Amino acid sequence: MSFLDQYEAIVRLSAFAGIFLLMAVLEIAFPRKKRVVPKGMRWFTNISLVVVNTLALRLVMPILAVGMADYAAGRGWGLLAWVELPVWAEIIIAFVLLDMMIYAQHVAFHKVPILWRFHKVHHADRDLDVTSGARFHPVEAVLSMAYKLLCVVLVGPAAFAVFLFEVILNASSMFHHANIRLPQNVDRLVRWGIVTPDMHRVHHSVRVAETNSNYSFFLTLWDRLFGTYVAQPRDGHRDMVLGLNEYQTEKPANLGWAMVVPFLPEERPTAKEKGDSS
Template sequence: MNIESERLIRFSFFFMGLILFSFLELFFQYRNRTLSRRSRWPANFVMILIGGIVVKLLLPSGLVFFSEIASRRGIGLFNLFQINFASELVISIILLDLLIYFQHVLTHKINFLWQFHRVHHADTDLDATSALRFHPLEIVGSVIYKAFWIMLFGFSYEAILIFEIILNFMAMFNHSNITLPSKLEKVLRVLFVTPQMHIIHHSIEKYESDRNYGFNLSLWDRIFKTYKSRFESEGIIGQAYYRGQKEHQLWELLKLPWTKV
């Protein structure tokens, strides 16, 4: 598959997710918004756009660039030990999800990384746009982190592409402001991260934002004891500083990692 069709597929999933979850929010809204979408969306969309442009400039062929190097040079575990394609794909996707869970924990525990990650956490409401609202330098850090693991494990082109699409789509799902029927939600969260589970991670209270780090499988939070089933606090989300408009102003968000709060 060439890079342009790959980009088109990824963009289509992003666009479908955005429309689907924003549309569902009209009928199954979970929480009242603190601000209108008009106040939040311009900065969120421009941040998403800047992130996309930075990655494209830095790495025109995307993360698969590293997968191709690993495969050509025969490095990485999956290139050294051949197993069948389907098993490799499933193991790779589960492993990538675990690595993303750890990356997320690190962005909270290492202060330098948190300075960037708090841009994502400063949003005072959650919806599908919050899922991709990251500081461009955090996105660069994320690319470097993933590149390291791709070289180490030799993940295939297909595994990376499928995982990135799933991650993108699931992040939009679990950040969306939709409520699911409670029985369905209970069944879903046995395996997957639901919006009602992830929103606890966006609590203004640290004892709650240090929980529910997962993006796809809820398994990791259960295994590593970071799972929290419901809010104990009042459920205010965002960060304690900047309450008002600043967390939705582009320039404020771009300089937030260097802003004393």
């Protein structure tokens, strides 16, 4: 039995629970921004989506990313199957390529109207915290996994590289959505490499120009390379408004709303909100 067969589930669950708890405690000790919505309702909705998405993936997808890497390796599929590299080099290349592909996916979810319908469930959250990192509509979760399977087939990484990538990406999502205050000099240093909470908060601003920036999920390289990097929110972290202009109500905290909103007619921001949003 391989390491992955034996320990995959337990490592994933422990990493998720460990980082979640750590972020939740740090949010209480060093909060960055005052909440505008009661925490209980939001947490119920966001955590329910985690459960629904886990079930949806198991029901809908015949195979998940790590399994696909094994399957692809058995057939010699993907870029990395054609070259002979040491394992560590293969892991680094796979990681960087997959991270770039996830960046591209995130841009697509903003630019393609039908995809945005689902991704806006994530953006409608009016506070940001560790639970926002897992707040995705089930359709987005399934489409993301289907896309990840395609990426795995194209890149051809070792199953262990995909496992590592998924665990780190998950941890990164909880970290950069967390409502925590890092010392300014630490933030500045860390964001040369990876996405920090202050950097990602800009992406959740109601200002459209800021929503359409800072798409990176782990390495900040992609935003810098593709010109989508915005260092700080125009209104400052304390005063900036989070979420979407058209949903500054109690609705986004409601689980039923989050499930059905992609299928409802789109609500447009009012003229005044539009004026505020650039």
